[in-house]
Structures are given as structure tokens and as C-alpha cells.
Amino acid sequence: MSINEKKRVAKHTVRSFRHSHISTNNKQKSDIKAVNGVDNAAYNHSISKEDLSNGDMKVHKNGELSNGFTDLEKATNGEISPDKAPYKPGIPEKLLLSFSVYTNAPKILNTNQPKGTLTSVNGIRFLSMTWVILDMYMSLENQKQFSYVLTLNTFIFVDNLATFIPQIAKRFTFQAIMNATLSVDTFFVLSGLLVSYLSLREMKKRGGALKFNWLLFYFHRYWRLTPPYMLLLMLYVPTFKYWAYGPFWPQTGLDVNECKDTWWTNLLYINNVYKADKQVRIKCVKNNFSEFSSWSYCMEWGWYLANDMQFYVISPFMLVPLYYEHSVRLFVKYYVVILLYADISEIITYTNRLNPSVFCIYVATDIEMHFNNNLLISSQDQTVGMKLYIKPWNRVGPYVVGFFTGYILYKTECKVKMSKVVNLVGWSVATAMAVSVLYGLYTSDGSPPDFSNSVSALYNATSRTAWGLSVAWVIFACATGYGGPVNALLSWRGIIPLSRLTYCAYLVHPLVIYVYIFSRRTMMHWYDLEMIYLFLGHLCVSYAAAFLLSLAFECPMIGLEKVLLGRKKNS
Incomplete structure (x- = not known):
């Protein structure tokens, strides 16, 4: 056939x-x-x-x-x-799947978000994190004054510091780096806004504050932040001294006594108030040149997490009145809170007779240089910077601004009608405030402005809240449909995975930069192109490490909470 x-x-x-x-x-x-x-x-x-x-x-x-x-x-x-x-896994299988890289990786990289999400927050969060990384590497901080752990001793490895720093300090554009500490205030605005907006919506859904699960409210926050935080601390503190070697490598690690006496303050989120002003000397290698100062609390950049958790703990005292009372009376109350915060900052500035931006740098030749910065430093009293910078009563202003903004978005359901004139005025005022805070201290020779004690106190008391108001307007305008191209940029779906990794990037980015700095065999020589390449490299490596940290520590904990408590993600 x-x-x-x-x-x-x-x-x-x-x-x-x-x-x-x-x-x-x-x-x-x-x-x-x-x-x-x-x-x-x-x-x-x-x-x-x-x-x-x-x-x-x-x-x-x-x-x-x-x-x-x-x-x-x-x-x-x-x-x-x-x-x-189709096969439906039981509880034991779901518990195991919580640790699955194959399951968790697509969740991190997913670009979809539920209805009602404030999409512009994703872009602001990511851009603020890039600003933090830029500041942490180039920030003008040194061992003879209050310092952030990441940039603690960057300058002792730079051979052209005495010529390069005065040169770039005269640039108007460099003020964005000098004043990059404002990026942290942006995070406080975002935190307050999301706590207010999401919690009030949940309270309305459940029928009031009495039916709201306050125990789960606190547990979720602690469970969300603590496991990655503590697991990373447990991993790096005792082992960091073995990660690399070289003439600059810290032989005893980064933290005092490997956090034996202070680790519990991080666990309880009180490391910004308990013995946080105590400073000790740490010796990296066998010469006085690489000897530096550090603060006695563990994982120094955790001060922000302590502030954020403390604000979260007291947030129900603001949430419940916001849910039941009228907005006019609440506005007066919140205005009083901000004034009290401003008064504390003003008192500290005035009594210590400090200028609003004195930033001291001592180089190897014992040359003392002062530059503009909105962070208050006193070369006479090194603890003043700590009193003003990391204390919750001095940082609550932007958080309250974000909190009240979230309340407005909740009450209006993100539906507000504004004329073009009102919208233009809002953007103009917000831009003017942001530019004034960011670039207002600039002088042509790079020296601090000659302000009186009263003006300095006023600036330190209001600058961070003014910045928070500017950020709050951007979120409000974007959420209500008046953001235009700004909203299109901040809400780009490609930023969503990077925004999810921001928390882990904050935890791990100091270690990434520390490894690079301390493992060097030669001194650094700074110039513009070199700094651009280093910044981009630190940014990419930090987010790559954040992805691994999230897969290893963060996603499994979120998955376990969902299985055991049946909690679903609402934003």
C-alpha cells in the first residue's frame, strides 16, 4: 500500500x-x-x-x-x-514553599500591584534609596566627629582629599550630596503616609477601631522588619573580619566587642536612645592613621529602623482620633505636634550655639575644613550631632506630615478636583521649599553661611519638616491625578521590583561599600568620573545583594506569616 x-x-x-x-x-x-x-x-x-x-x-x-x-x-x-x-498544597507544603527560591523570586520581580495602591511611592522609595547610597559613599563625615558607619573612614583612604573636597564643595550642584541626609526624611514621610492610609482603610473595612486587630497590627510590623535585620546582624557581626584582608581591613570587625553588650537594643529597637551617645575608639590596623571612632551601639545605620518602629508604636494614638474626629480639630492638634518637635530642635541648636551646617573634616595633615550641610555638627561637642540627628523627638516632624497626608488621601479616596491654577501654585510652592532646603545654604566659596544663632535654630527646627511637606505634595498630586509626567516616571512598572528590595538594600548597602573601601591595597584618588563609576557599581551590587537577602530572609518570613496567620498583603 x-x-x-x-x-x-x-x-x-x-x-x-x-x-x-x-x-x-x-x-x-x-x-x-x-x-x-x-x-x-x-x-x-x-x-x-x-x-x-x-x-x-x-x-x-x-x-x-x-x-x-x-x-x-x-x-x-x-x-x-x-x-x-488541580493539586492544592496543604499547610506543611505551604510552609516549605515559603522558603522556595523558585516561588519567591517571581513574587519579587512581579510588576503587578493591587487596586488602590499609591504607585508613585514606588519611584520615590527607589530614588531615595539611590540618594542614600550616593550620600553614604561621598558624605563628608570623618572619624573626629559624629559619623555614619558607612562613611566613617572613607576619607582616610583618599590621597587627594585636601584638594578635591574644597573644589567640589564650591559647586552649586554638590549641595544635593552634601544635604543628602534629607533622603531619610523622605522615608519617614513615606512610612507615616502608608501607615495612616492603609490602616484607616482597614479600620473602615472592619467597621471601626474597636474591631481592628491591634495585636496583629504590631506583630506584622515587627515580623516584617526584624527577621532580615537580626539574621543579617547575626551573620555579619562575628564573621565580617574574615570576609577579606588587606592593610586597611578591620581586624576586629566593624562593631564594638562584636555587639556583645548592645545587640539586644537593636532587637528592641531602642538603639537610638539607649547609650547611643557613647563613643569609643576602634583600631583597624597597626598604625594610628587607621584608628577611628565609632559609636557604641550595634549596626549603626539601624538608628533609622529604631525611629521608624518607635513612630509606628505610637501611631494608634494618632490613628484612632483621625478615624473618629473632624479634620479641622485634628489639623490644629497635628500643627501643635510639629511645633513641639521644632521647639526641641531649636532649643538644642540655640543652647549649643551651633550653625546650621557646620561639617568638619580633619585630614591626615591635620587641616581642619568646614563645609555647608544641613546636618548639625559641633567640633567641640561630638555628641550634639547624635542628639539632633538620630533622636526620635527630632525626626518625628516629616513622619507626622506623611501621616496627615495619608489621612487626606483616605478621606478623599484620592479623588480631588483642582483647577490648573491651584495645581500650579501647589507645585511651585513645593518646589520652592525643596530647593530652599536643599540649596539654601550654598556659598560661592563653600564655607558655611554666616547666620546668627537664632536663624540657625530656626533653620534646623523647620528644614526637615519643610522638605517633608514638599515630598507629601508630590505624592498627593500624583495620587489624585495631577502629577503629569512626574507621576508617569514615579509610577513606572519597572521600578516596582526595585522598590520591593529597598528595605534589604538599606540593610546591606553599608556592608557592600565597607568591603570595597577596607579591602583596598592602595589609596583612592577621587575625581568626577571615578565617583560616578563607584556610585553606579555600589548601587548595582547593593541591589543584587538585597535580592539575595530578600530571597534568603525576607520572603520566607512573609510567606510563613501568610500561612500561619492567613494574612494577605494589602499593598
């Missing part, structure tokens, strides 16, 4: 099988892909009797049966009828 005759016989057999075993609907006709497969010899499987019982042919998903019928073009009426219900 020839090949053509065999094909004709096969077609006739299939046609007979189709008419005898498949019932068709008068309104719909079946288009079965498997028939064509038999016709062109793509399927060489036999048909099992079990699948053809009762005169009907069951249709199966890919890989479920071995008879070759694969998703027969959604079968006779456009639907697939699986042979059995």
Missing part, C-alpha cells in the same frame, strides 16, 4: 471516529487540534479506552495523560475539563 493510500485510510478512520464518539453542538463546532496531529503524524500515541467512555472524549491538560491529547483547543465548547482537580 502506498503512502498516499495510507494517509487516505488514516483520514477516513479519524473521520469515522470523530462522527461516532464526539457529540457536536448545533451552535458551536469543535476544532480539535489532536485530529490534525494524527493527520500529520505528529502524535503516535494510542487512544485509551478509559478516556473514551460514555461516548464522550475527555480533554486533558498538557502532561496529565500519555495518550497525546494536549489541550484540544479548549475542547468542544471552549472549556478544558481536567481529569482531576
Whole structure:
């Protein structure tokens, strides 16, 4: 029998099988892909009797049966009828899946978000994190004054510090780096806004504050922040001294006594208030040049987490009145809170007779240089910077601004009508305030402005709250449909995965830069292109490390909470 005759016989057999075993609907006709497969010899499987019982042919998903019928073009009426219900993992399986990289990685990289999400927050969060990383590497801080752990001793490894720093300090654009500590205030605004907006919506959904699960409210926050924080601390503190080697490598690690006396303050989020003003000397290598000062509390950049948790703890005292009271009375109360915060900062500035931006740098040649910065430093009293910078009563202003902004968005449901004039005035005022705070201390020679004690106190008391108001306007305008191209940029879906990694990036980025700085074999020589490359490198490596940290520590904890408590993510 020839090949053509065999094909004709096969077609006739299939046609007979189709008419005898498949019932068709008068309104719909079946288009079965498997028939064509038999016709062109793509399927060489036999048909099992079990699948053809009762005169009907069951249709199966890919890989479920071995008879070759694969998703027969959604079968006779456009639907697939699986042979059995899909597998649903039980609690033990879900607990194991919480640690699955295969499951968690797509969740991090997913660009979808639920309805009602404030999408502009993603862009602000990511851009603020890049600003933090830029500041941490180039910030003008040194061992003879209050310092942040990351930039603690950057300058002792720079051979052209005495010429490069005065040169760039005269640039108007460099003020964005000098004053990059404002990036932390942006995070406080975001934190207050999201706590207020999401919690008030949940309270409304549940029918009031009395039906709101306050225990879960606190547990979720602690569970969300603490495991990655503590696991990273446990990993790096005792082992960092072994990560690399070199003439600058700290032989005893980064933290005093490997955090033996202070680790519990981080666990309780009180490391910004408990013995936080105590400073000790740490010796990296066997020479006085690499000897530096550090603050006695553990994982120094954790001061922000302590502030954020403390604000969160007291937030119900603001949430409940916001839910029940009228906005006019609440506005007065919140205005009083901000004034009290400003008064504390003003008192500290005035009593210590400090200028609003004195930033001291002592280089190896014992040359003392002062530059503009909105962070208050006193070369006479090194603890003043700590009193003003990391204490919660001095940083609550931007948080309150964000909190009240979230309340407005909740009350209006992000539906506000503004004329073009009002919108333009809002953007103009917000821009003017932001530029004034960021660039207002600039002088052509790079020296601090000659302000009186009263003006300095006023600046330190209001600058961070003014910055918070500017950020709050951007979020408000974008959420209500008046953001234009700014909202399009900040809400770009490609930023969403990077925004999810911001917390882990904050935790790990100091270690990334520390490894680079302390493992060097030679001194650094700074110039513009070098700094750009270093910044981009630190940014990419920090987010790559954050991705691994999130997969290892953060996502499993979120998955465990969802399985054990049945909590779903609402934003």
C-alpha cells in the first residue's frame, strides 16, 4: 500500500471516529487540534479506552495523560475539563514553599500591584534609596566627629582629599550630596503616609477601631522588619573580619566587642536612645592613621529602623482620633505636634550655639575644613550631632506630615478636583521649599553661611519638616491625578521590583561599600568620573545583594506569616 493510500485510510478512520464518539453542538463546532496531529503524524500515541467512555472524549491538560491529547483547543465548547482537580498544597507544603527560591523570586520581580495602591511611592522609595547610597559613599563625615558607619573612614583612604573636597564643595550642584541626609526624611514621610492610609482603610473595612486587630497590627510590623535585620546582624557581626584582608581591613570587625553588650537594643529597637551617645575608639590596623571612632551601639545605620518602629508604636494614638474626629480639630492638634518637635530642635541648636551646617573634616595633615550641610555638627561637642540627628523627638516632624497626608488621601479616596491654577501654585510652592532646603545654604566659596544663632535654630527646627511637606505634595498630586509626567516616571512598572528590595538594600548597602573601601591595597584618588563609576557599581551590587537577602530572609518570613496567620498583603 502506498503512502498516499495510507494517509487516505488514516483520514477516513479519524473521520469515522470523530462522527461516532464526539457529540457536536448545533451552535458551536469543535476544532480539535489532536485530529490534525494524527493527520500529520505528529502524535503516535494510542487512544485509551478509559478516556473514551460514555461516548464522550475527555480533554486533558498538557502532561496529565500519555495518550497525546494536549489541550484540544479548549475542547468542544471552549472549556478544558481536567481529569482531576488541580493539586492544592496543604499547610506543611505551604510552609516549605515559603522558603522556595523558585516561588519567591517571581513574587519579587512581579510588576503587578493591587487596586488602590499609591504607585508613585514606588519611584520615590527607589530614588531615595539611590540618594542614600550616593550620600553614604561621598558624605563628608570623618572619624573626629559624629559619623555614619558607612562613611566613617572613607576619607582616610583618599590621597587627594585636601584638594578635591574644597573644589567640589564650591559647586552649586554638590549641595544635593552634601544635604543628602534629607533622603531619610523622605522615608519617614513615606512610612507615616502608608501607615495612616492603609490602616484607616482597614479600620473602615472592619467597621471601626474597636474591631481592628491591634495585636496583629504590631506583630506584622515587627515580623516584617526584624527577621532580615537580626539574621543579617547575626551573620555579619562575628564573621565580617574574615570576609577579606588587606592593610586597611578591620581586624576586629566593624562593631564594638562584636555587639556583645548592645545587640539586644537593636532587637528592641531602642538603639537610638539607649547609650547611643557613647563613643569609643576602634583600631583597624597597626598604625594610628587607621584608628577611628565609632559609636557604641550595634549596626549603626539601624538608628533609622529604631525611629521608624518607635513612630509606628505610637501611631494608634494618632490613628484612632483621625478615624473618629473632624479634620479641622485634628489639623490644629497635628500643627501643635510639629511645633513641639521644632521647639526641641531649636532649643538644642540655640543652647549649643551651633550653625546650621557646620561639617568638619580633619585630614591626615591635620587641616581642619568646614563645609555647608544641613546636618548639625559641633567640633567641640561630638555628641550634639547624635542628639539632633538620630533622636526620635527630632525626626518625628516629616513622619507626622506623611501621616496627615495619608489621612487626606483616605478621606478623599484620592479623588480631588483642582483647577490648573491651584495645581500650579501647589507645585511651585513645593518646589520652592525643596530647593530652599536643599540649596539654601550654598556659598560661592563653600564655607558655611554666616547666620546668627537664632536663624540657625530656626533653620534646623523647620528644614526637615519643610522638605517633608514638599515630598507629601508630590505624592498627593500624583495620587489624585495631577502629577503629569512626574507621576508617569514615579509610577513606572519597572521600578516596582526595585522598590520591593529597598528595605534589604538599606540593610546591606553599608556592608557592600565597607568591603570595597577596607579591602583596598592602595589609596583612592577621587575625581568626577571615578565617583560616578563607584556610585553606579555600589548601587548595582547593593541591589543584587538585597535580592539575595530578600530571597534568603525576607520572603520566607512573609510567606510563613501568610500561612500561619492567613494574612494577605494589602499593598
